[in-house]
Structures are given as structure tokens and as C-alpha cells.
Amino acid sequence: MNSAAKGRFIVFEGIDGAGKSELSRRLSEYLASLGIDTVLTAEPSNSWIGDVLRTESKTTGPVANTLFYVADRAEHTSQIKKWLNSGRWVLCDRYVGSTLAYQGALLSDKVENAWNWLKEINRPAAISPDVTFLLKISPEEAMNRLNLRAGIPGRFEKFNFLKKVSDNYDLVAFEDSSYVIVDASMSRDDVFSYVLSRLPEI
Template sequence: MTGARFITFEGIDGSGKSTQARRLADTLRSRGDDIVLTREPGGAPGAEEIRRLLVEGDPDRWSPETEILLFTAARRDHLETTIAPALHRGATVISDRFADSTRVYQGAARGDLRDLVDRLHDMVISREPDLTLVIDMDPEIALNRGLARASGEDRFEDMGLDFQRRLRAGFLDLAREHGLRCRLIDGNRPADEVAADVLKAVDA
């Protein structure tokens, strides 16, 4: 058994981070760990309602500023309802996205709003992961993979390849900026190889 840990996965749409989050959760559960696997936006009933507003519909549905407010509201509910109680009881929380996605998507790729993102985060979230695994993937391959899912939650994929390239650059910058908690994982490989590197980073 291990103590409470908060682990997040980040990366562009279609990078495989959701698959890797599930695989890590399964592996740690098999070791006997208490694991909570969750996601953003979402991860709690109220946050899931906000998720539908954010990931469905026209790409121009919301301004970047409105998106930041919606994501922050969903994150606060997620933190209060799911993340904080799990960590308090000693569980490991694995989240498919957290605040870093807002820093990149709305704070960098959709406008120079990083300062607004950080100020809101400091005021109402004030929590960082213990470890963040950034799955790096070729944007064109990831976009084709994401669109092929046809999940109906493809509002950000519909923003196109140039947007995905800006996202990738943003995540690479973020991994460098937060080098103490971020580990960059090459996602352009078979899933088993990626999973092995993920587990190595977590065990380290």
C-alpha cells in the first residue's frame, strides 16, 4: 500500500492519456492500492453537467474567458466532491486532466490569458498534483485518432490541426516550466511501452 497521491495525465486530444490513466489505475489496484480514477472536466455530478457545456457544440460557442470560468467552476466541484475526500482517506487519485489543461488550452492556445487562469486557480483551487504525466504525441496523428472516435465530445478537435499544434507546444512549455512535478512521456509508441514508462515515473 502507498500513501495518498494525486497523479494527473495531460496532453493533447487523442494523445492516449485516458488509456494510460486507466492502465495505471488497474496496475496500482492490482497492487492493493485504493485508487480513484476520475477526469476533467467532470469527475463529480455537478462538474459532469458543466462538462457537456464545454465539450459539445460549436467550436465558437464560448469565448476563452467564459471557458476559463466554466472549467474553474467544474474543477472546484470536482475538488470538493471527489478529489479532496479521496486524498483525505489516503487514496491515490488519478485524474485525466486537471488545471494544467486550462493553463494550456485557454491560457495559451486560445489567447494570452495565462495570468487570468493562474489568478483564478490561486483563489479557488490552490491545489497542484504530486505528479503530472504529460503524454506527448504528434498532433496530426492525435487529431485523426480523436476525430475517429466520433464521441460527440469533439468541440476542441473541431478547432483544427493548427490549434492542436499550439496545444502541443503549450504542454511542452508547461513540462519544462514545472519540471519538478511533470514527466514528459513519448506517446508515439505502442501503448505497452508508454505504460511501462508511466509506471516507472510513478514508482520513482
């Protein structure tokens, strides 16, 4: 395909509080200011399946939720392909890596070979990003950013969960050559400059 006619697909991953939403918003505004036709999107998406995940995921079990995340992705990916084919740059806050990292942590003791199953079910639902920025931050710092400070009920469980998710992300990054690891504990401006330095060619 003629690269001039096709957009770029850029994904942001990382644990809650790593800075994905703020950074992807800033980057989309910056790219738009350069005259690049940019779409900022996220998963769970704004479809009805995304709504189910946002509103009902506490009433359904981890296997059903996994299938909802992947169903949401399959539909979202159809839309992403259309945007890319029309030459737009697509910035996506969370994608396949989130399912591997989060559902990997939730299913590891419930589904045999959970990691391989998650990779397999994502295969027909996803495409390869041009680059995936993994915003790395310690669970301690992420929890401080989210104001989940000492004394809050459930803090210990949340910390342990984010630690597992973070370890899974390291594994995903090791296996996927689209990943670029970003030290997300840096200042907002330093994180932004680093990401700019690793963007695909315009």
C-alpha cells in the same frame, strides 16, 4: 503529514488523442490489482458543472467557459482532497494543465496577460499533483488516432489549434516541476512501462 496515511495524486495531460484515457484506465486497474485503493477521475468532472461544459460549451464564450472549467476544478479538488486524506491514490485525466494549454490557446488574443490570469484563477481551485504525466504526441499522429484524416471539414483548424495547445503544454511542463514528459508515440506497453518506472513510491 505521515505519507503512509495519505494517498498520491497523479495527473495525465496531453492533447486529444494522446492516450490519456486508455492509459489512466490501465494504470488504475494495475494499481488496484496490487491492492492499492485507487480512484480514477477526470475533468471536466461528473458534476453538474462538468455536464454544463460537456453539453453547453459551444453556446457560451471562451471567458465564461474558462470560469466553468475552474469552477468545476474547485469543487472536484475538494473531493480529491478527501480521497487523498483517506489514503486513496487518485488518477486524474486532465487538470490545471488543460486549462493553461487549451484556454491559453483560445484566450491569448482576447484577454490581456491570459497566461498569468489563468494561473492566478487556478491557484485557489487546485492542489499540486505528486506527478503529472504529459503524454506528448504530434498533432498529426493524434489526429490519425482520432480518425480525423485528410478531407474532413475543419481538419486544418483542428490541427492548428492542437499545435498551439501542444506548444502551451511544453511551456507548462517547463514551469512545473511535477511534470514528467512521456513519449506517447511509443507502443501502449512501452508507454505503460515508462509511466510505471516514474510513479511515486508505493
